Amino acid sequence: MSIVFTPKDTQMKPEISKSDSSEDTFLENIVERLPCVIFRCLNNCDWTALFVSQGAYDLTGYIDQELMDEGVPSLRSLVVPEQQAHVWEEIQTAIKQELPFEVTHRLITKTGEEKWVMIRGEANYTAEYCTSPDATIPKLILDGMMFDVTDQKLTELKAQKDSDGLHEIMVESIEGVLIHRNERALFVNKSLINILGYESYDQVLELEKVSALFAPYERYRMDGYIQARMNGEAAPTNYEVDALHRDSSIRHLEVKSSLIYWREKPAILSAYIDRTKLKVAQQNAERQRQEFSHTNRLNMLGEMTASIAHELNQPLTAIVSRCAAAKNRISTDNPDLGKVKQALESIEEQALRSGEIIKQLRAIVKPKTNQYETVNLNDLLDECLNFIKVEGLFFNTRIKTNITPELPLVIADATQVQQVILNLIRNASDAMQGLTNSDRCIKISAIPHDDSAVQISVCDSGKGITDKQEENLFQSFYSTKEDGMGMGLSTSRSIIAAHNGHLWFSHNTEQGVTFRFTLPIDVDQQGVRND
Structure with missing residues (x-):
């Protein structure tokens, strides 16, 4: 057929x-x-x-x-x-x-x-x-x-329209946009060119590796992210990176990355937001906060001058007295060497005591940058309790403690946390001025707050805080004391916030107030301690 x-x-x-x-x-x-x-x-x-x-x-x-x-x-x-x-x-x-x-x-x-x-x-x-x-x-x-082929063609046209719209969005976006594959740039928009100081698109598109856009110390990390994302492995989608400007300066960028299909093949789309000005502002704010913190420590030290002089005078007087006694015994025809030895041992003890007081003072006064590390709060609180003896608080105030043995380790700057604790204790002491010694009581507690943090509190039996005072309590330069600088609580809250913690207060049922703050637990080290 x-x-x-x-x-x-x-x-x-x-x-x-x-x-x-x-x-x-x-x-x-x-x-x-x-x-x-x-x-x-x-x-x-x-x-x-x-x-x-x-x-x-x-x-x-x-x-x-x-x-x-x-x-x-x-x-x-x-x-x-x-x-x-x-x-x-x-x-x-x-x-x-x-x-x-x-x-x-x-x-x-x-x-x-x-x-x-x-x-x-x-x-x-x-x-x-x-x-x-x-x-x-x-x-x-x-x-x-x-x-x-109407349905197929209309689908293609819609996809093309969407693609053209996406392309237009990326071109006009105020965020820097980079699409790359196999370490080579495929698309870059004008915003990223301007952020990094390049003169033309070709200067970026001709780079052998897109990691050249980043600071040298960031390239290993960025290569790892790129390889993981292209291999379908877990990689951060939102992160920060330091990029290298054409003038060799550093630009701090916030990045959002994802895997897309560009011209029918897998590629990485990254959007960059320039956070350099914000980062510099944060660094300046942190530097200013540290300066305020140092000023606050000096102010606190000034308020303690009389007590410090009194405390140092005691061992120094003892040293002078023991030296005179030893000198007299040696001058006799038949010196008692045993007594001389006792005098020398007493002199050594008093000298060591004076040295320890000075060491603690230097630790408070010395300016320093943040040094976050694993901290044993039990040891830190012991140091604080020993230090407040310098002010003679134990002589006219009852100190009660409720400190959980072997508290979880925390991540903190030990000096700054010690500053916060001492500041709260001093405030508690000041709040009880005018009370009799029997009514003056400070309670210091340190307990687990939850599975992720430890809580430290300082409670006083003073006159409390009025509603008007409460409104401005944590503002800089506001003080309830006539001669106060108003930096103590403001600085303390900033320090705790920088530790990812929280500082607050509550009114006691009977009288006085309790200030509390939290510090995050060092999860990595906690398992080691439990072992």
Whole structure:
């Protein structure tokens, strides 16, 4: 069984050979049920149809006979006018190169609706064409199929529109944008160029490795993030990094990174926000806070001068007295060397005591930067309790303690935390001025706050805090004392906040107030301590 096409003047319709009617019916069913339009046409300016399958009705709204009759509509007239020249040129180019043709274009249906179609086919070179090809090109016959690709094309156009919109957003974004793959930059926007001081896009796109954009000490970390993300492994999506400006200065950037598909392949998209000014401001604020903290320690030391002088005077007086006694014993005819030895041992003891007092004072007064480390709070509190003896608090105030043995280790700057504790104790002592010795009581507690922090509290039995005082209590330069600088509680709260802790107070049921603060537990070291 075969399909035979006869000339146009005999209707140019395919005739089915009569050899086997069942095969004829089978072939007709296949042709008509294909999800496309099968056509044969002349390669003339109208692409005059010689045969069109019945599927043309579903696609174009025209029955097959309408498209095969001379006149309008022709197959060419189905192509939207603005694309007719392009479709013609694509098909003729393929014919000249003796290749199959494939063209996608918009089609106008009988009802005026536009659809996207793809036509595939090839030229049927007749014997007449082979004899005189130059003269007979218009008589070429084109055999092909026409597919409805409207849904696919609309999806592609939407994706392209979204992609163009994303591209426009990235280009115009005030955030720096970088897309890279295999350590090479694929896209960079103007904002990132400006942030890092480059003069052109090519200067970034031509870099051998995008890690060159970062400070040398950051490159190993950045390479690790990039490799992990490309391998589908866990990597931070939000982080900070120090980038290298073209003038060799450092820019502090906040980064958001994710894995995307760029031109159908995995790539990394990173958005950069310049936080340099904010970082510098934070550093200046931290430096100022440390200066205030140092000033507060000096102020506290000034208030303690009389007590310190009194405490130092005691061992110094004892040393002078013991020296005189030893000198007198040695001057006798028969000195008692045992007594001399006792005097020397007493002198040594008093000298060591004086040295310890001076050591503690130097630790408080000496300016220092933050040194966060694992701290044993039990030892730190013991040092604080020993130090307050210098002020003579134990002589006129009862000190009660409730300190949990072997408290969890914390991450802190020991000197700063000690400063906060001493400041709270001094405030508690000042709040009880005018009370009798029997009524003066300070309670110091240190207990687990929860699974992640330890709580330290200082409770007094003083007159308490008024509502007006409470409103401004933690503000800088506000003090309830006539001669106070107003830096103690403000600095203390800043110190605790810098430790990721919290400082607050509450009114006691009977009288006085209790100040409390928390410090985070060093989780890594806690397991070691528990072992």
